[in-house]
Amino acid sequence: MKLSEILAPRRIALDLKAKTKDEVLEELVRLLRLSSPARKTLVKTLLAREELGSTGVGNGVAIPHCRSLVVSKVLVAVGRSKRGISFKSPDGKRVFLFFLIVAPPVGDPGEYLVVLGTVAQAAKILAKDRRIKKVKTPREFIKLIKEIEK
Amino acid sequence: MNPQLQILIALQDILSLIREAKDPSQKRALGRMGFKMTNLEALEQTRENLEDQLSPAIRSQYARAKKRYGRIVAPVINGICYGCFVKIPSAIDTAEDRNQTLYRCENCGMFLFWVEK
Numbered sequence: 001m002k003l004s005e006i007l008a009p010r011r012i013a014l015d016l017k018a019k020t021k022d023e024v025l026e027e028l029v030r031l032l033r034l035s036s037p038a039r040k041t042l043v044k045t046l047l048a049r050e051e052l053g054s055t056g057v058g059n060g061v062a063i064p065h066c067r068s069l070v071v072s073k074v075l076v077a078v079g080r081s082k083r084g085i086s087f088k089s090p091d092g093k094r095v096f097l098f099f100l101i102v103a104p105p106v107g108d109p110g111e112y113l114v115v116l117g118t119v120a121q122a123a124k125i126l127a128k129d130r131r132i133k134k135v136k137t138p139r140e141f142i143k144l145i146k147e148i149e150k
Numbered sequence: 151m152n153p154q155l156q157i158l159i160a161l162q163d164i165l166s167l168i169r170e171a172k173d174p175s176q177k178r179a180l181g182r183m184g185f186k187m188t189n190l191e192a193l194e195q196t197r198e199n200l201e202d203q204l205s206p207a208i209r210s211q212y213a214r215a216k217k218r219y220g221r222i223v224a225p226v227i228n229g230i231c232y233g234c235f236v237k238i239p240s241a242i243d244t245a246e247d248r249n250q251t252l253y254r255c256e257n258c259g260m261f262l263f264w265v266e267k
């Protein structure tokens with residue numbers, strides 16, 4: 001599975017406005033274009049997931065994720081914050097790059113873990129790649145992911 | 151959306167999270183990716199808070215489904231209940247008030263939720 005193939009430009013925001021954990025989850029969920037009740041439920045589930053343990057993986061990256069009834073297929077959204085957001089990461093660093101992953105509770109149980117693993121691996125490389133700060137459009141972001149995946 | 155259905159969906163999501171956090175193989179796989187799942191008490195508290203928001207009648211149906219299946223809400227996809235994989239009567243599947251009225255599957259008893267495409 002390639003991350004570049006499951007990313008969609010409309011689900012990538014390169015200048016997040018959010019300043020807090022709650023706000024960034026809301027902003028990322030908005031990219032999935034769900035109905036208002038579905039959006040609210042999903043934000044609550046993601047906040048509950050964060051209570052369980054932060055999904056910040058260090059080096060300025062977080063990968064909020066959960067299974068939720070409100071989606072019918074695995075969806076991925078990406079957000080970049082220029083100022084960074086405090087996200088209770090294990091290394092205490094602010095988070096600049098977010099990957100949101102939401103999967104339905106039914107369907108292929110392995111797919112969710114495969115997507116998570118693929119994102120976690122790409123995120124680790126991206127965190128050390130200076131080009132991520134210079135990317136200007138969602139299409140450029142996907143192009144960068146493609147280069148990393150080569 | 152029916153407010154009680156919205157609570158039930160949130161509860162179902164929390165139950166999925168709790169199951170994931172308790173499943174040793176899932177926990178291991180996620181741990182290898184760098185995700186910790188340690189604060190289970192907070193999740194159980196969230197679950198209890200949500201349960202308290204259910205009406206008494208719905209809460210007892212919820213408790214029955216949870217005890218029997220470990221799940222409470224089944225998504226309906228292409229007219230099929232994904233709790234028991236039985237076809238929903240088409241009068242209900244095409245009802246205009248689906249997700250507004252709380253429907254349960256006639257076969258398995260789980261609450262039904264029509265997922266957005």
Ligand SMILES: [Zn+2]
Pocket residue numbers: 224231232233234235236255256257258259260
């Ligand atoms: Zn059923």
